[in-house]
Amino acid sequence: MDSRGDIREFLTTRRARLTPEQAGLPNFGGRRRVPGLRREEVALLAGMSVEYYVRLERGNGAGVSESVLDGISRALHLDDAEHAHLYDLVSAANEGTRATRRRKPTGQQQVRPNVQQTLDAMYHVPAIVQNGRLDVLAANRLGFAVFSEMYAEPQRPANFGRFVFLDPRAQTLYVDWEDAAQQTVALLRSEAGRAPYDRALSELVGELATRSGIFRELWGSHDVREHRTGLKRIHHPVVGDIELTYEGMNLTSDRGLLLLAYTAKPGSPSHERLQLLASWAATSDEAARTLPTHTGAADDA
Template sequence: MAERADIKDFLTTRRARLTPEQAGLPDFGGRRRVPGLRREEVALLAGMSVEYYVRLERGNASGVSGSVLDGISRALQLDDAEHAHLHDLVSAANDGKRPSRRRTRTGYRQISENMQRTLDAMYTVPAYVQNGRLDIVATNALGRAMFSEMYVDEHRPANFARFLFLDSRSPSFYFDWEDAARQTVALLRSEAGRAPHDRALSDLVGELSTRSHAFRTRWASHDVREHRTGIKEIHHPAVGDLHLTYEAMNPTSDRGILFVVYTAEPGSASHERLQLLANLTATNPSAPQDYPSR
């Protein structure tokens, strides 16, 4: 039943955000009872009967083909992350099995010694490994130093979502807390589609929903995204403002985790501050959270 409800809520929220004009349909005016597109308009754009689309939006995904989902994705103008999420939701509703391309899971576990050595060798850039629940599974010294505020709390594993929504330090740590919150929830929502039976993920979402109104309202939006490349802007307590870019990669040995590396533009103030943080880390590698505030 939860999977069927997720399909309904996801399609409803995607439909509500798209106007007839944006979809290339004529708007004959008059009062519309629902925001965005009507169900019959989505069905028209997707090339299917209204009855068929209504059945799917109510969560009945039995026998729905990939081509049908592709048509709905085009009609609702879904991006790649949303398109993949819709496929995941339908797969979970049908039989609880993940597609082979997404079969690996993201339980908290130790990484291989070789991967840890690779992390440790990258001493000039912050790098870490995270799972789909946004737990930090492993990190190098500079990565731990960069996110030292997350390690003040003794809860382990350190988790980006828990820090952002439950730790009073997060609003001063992130330049744009609202954007970080929106992206974090969207990443967790994507993972929930891939791993609907992950008990640890369900527990995390339940904890955040119970303790954080900010999380609860964003979770209801059903937004999703993938974590591949982007910009991270933070205020570090030791070295000040850092404007960094990141790349996230799936190790070939385990697609259930991401290898994330941050860099700064050479010659920039952020590059100099990152070098300073590396020097501080080299002299005090065991307790990066004890740096004096700046």
């Protein structure tokens, strides 16, 4: 990943989306050569010189303080995920080649037995554990059942990015596929800011960019987000439409891993269908063949 280039593109796209009116600046009319705010307007709002801001937008984060980044975040109306992403990009650019030397050798990332035991105890709640690359490292039986279409392909670990952009089944499973695609890219963008020297992540992004024009277009938008809570609407091939809310919880003893638990509103049609899916997963011969107890290990860079 090119951290300096990412700083430039991220700041450019953020100011391009913000009008002077939205930023609280007077609009004196006339033709604007660039969409959104000008660099000097961002500098004014952030309380710094134009030269200083231009240097940062060109990718030079040397000596940039937290207060400067806070000022830019306020000026550009960055949300929490974007604010954190800007910090990550500047930090990575400052580390430079030193971070490359500190990169850990490729190993095996596994979910601890206690975590798998916790997942398996959540009988009525679909639950999975994923890393920042969106590899699914573990799940309980109902979690596998909900995302059974993703396991139709043999590649392991299953990965939401590959599924969403490279598997045609995803466009049927996700009722709001366009939204799922945007969220997936935004999550991978956030991870790229946190881990710019993750070789497996770079390879994944390269694969998706090569094979999917939609991914390339969304990747160029530089949108980011955090995976904490939200709504998933899926059309399951066995039970039909299910609407699920999810909550994400970091595993404090396993840095970089996130446990996602999905629930349906009690008494709703989605809740009834989720119960049917649980019965199918527990008794169906097809489910027994396609839904493993756990995923095993995944490469970690």
